[in-house]
Amino acid sequence: MLTLHFAPDNASLIVRMALLELGLPFQTVLVDRSVRAQDHADYRALNPAGLIPVLETPEGPLFETGAILLWLVDQFGQIGPQLGQPSRADFLKWLFFLSNTVHADLRQVFYPDQYVPQTAKTAHHGLITARLIRHFSVLDPVVAARPDLFGPGMALSIYLLVLARWARLYPTDGPVWLQLDTFPALARLAATCDGRTAVRAAAQAEGIGPSLFLIPSPCNPTLGSVL
Numbered sequence: 450m451l452t453l454h455f456a457p458d459n460a461s462l463i464v465r466m467a468l469l470e471l472g473l474p475f476q477t478v479l480v481d482r483s484v485r486a487q488d489h490a491d492y493r494a495l496n497p498a499g500l501i502p503v504l505e506t507p508e509g510p511l512f513e514t515g516a517i518l519l520w521l522v523d524q525f526g527q528i529g530p531q532l533g534q535p536s537r538a539d540f541l542k543w544l545f546f547l548s549n550t551v552h553a554d555l556r557q558v559f560y561p562d563q564y565v566p567q568t569a570k571t572a573h574h575g576l577i578t579a580r581l582i583r584h585f586s587v588l589d590p591v592v593a594a595r596p597d598l599f600g601p602g603m604a605l606s607i608y609l610l611v612l613a614r615w616a617r618l619y620p621t622d623g624p625v626w627l628q629l630d631t632f633p634a635l636a637r638l639a640a641t642c643d644g645r646t647a648v649r650a651a652a653q654a655e656g657i658g659p660s661l662f663l664i665p666s667p668c669n670p671t672l673g674s675v676l
């Protein structure tokens with residue numbers, strides 16, 4: 450049995466969707482961010498960095514969203530190319546780009562206090578969001594050209610669409626700096642994927658409204674908190 454440690458609309462959402470796309474049985478455990486459960490000893494025993502998600506597997510607890518997606522692809526296929534398949538090298542390249550660059554940069558928008566002093570926040574926000582917009586522009590033609598990697602239900606699509614969702618929503622009190630209509634392939638993918646059964650099921654489980662990707666609205670969870 451797989452166990453996903455999650456908080457609503459956190460990076461665990463990406464893993465939840467991948468598990469649902471794969472049709473795998475799994476159970477979930479809430480990491481209650483309102484009491485900083487990610488810092489408690491039992492959670493740190495699973496992920497010493499105290500970040501969400503963790504997926505408990507027969508091979509032990511896994512953390513890092515990209516690593517979990519890669520493990521799922523290696524174990525079960527379907528949502529991405531396995532070792533030896535033709536697009537595997539390209540899959541790895543874009544998976545690491547999403548994880549190491551886009552996701553890591555978004556963290557700086559969401560948690561500026563962890564990265565820059567108060568006095569540098571406004572300048573930093575401008576620089577990092579410009580870099581993110583540039584990188585979404587790099588990704589958009591790849592989405593259009595590579596449905597084998599970025600088709601509906603694929604691991605890379607799930608990861609990218611959730612990152613684009615957050616970029617448009619969080620922090621909820623900040624300015625909107627990403628417009629989806631600037632990225633036509635991503636917008637088309639968002640519209641297609643909003644209706645997927647796995648996406649709808651993930652949204653329902655986490656208190657997210659009817660459109661996760663195309664017209665995202667903030668999560669209103671019945672369990673736990675987003676931050």
Ligand SMILES: N[C@@H](CCC(=O)N[C@@H](CS)C(=O)NCC(=O)O)C(=O)O
Nearest residue numbers: 459460499500501502513514515556
């Ligand atoms: N590199 C990590 C980042 C995960 C991450 O940033 N998780 C956020 C929630 S979306 C978190 O745990 N935030 C709590 C914190 O930073 O203390 C991954 O890919 O899993």
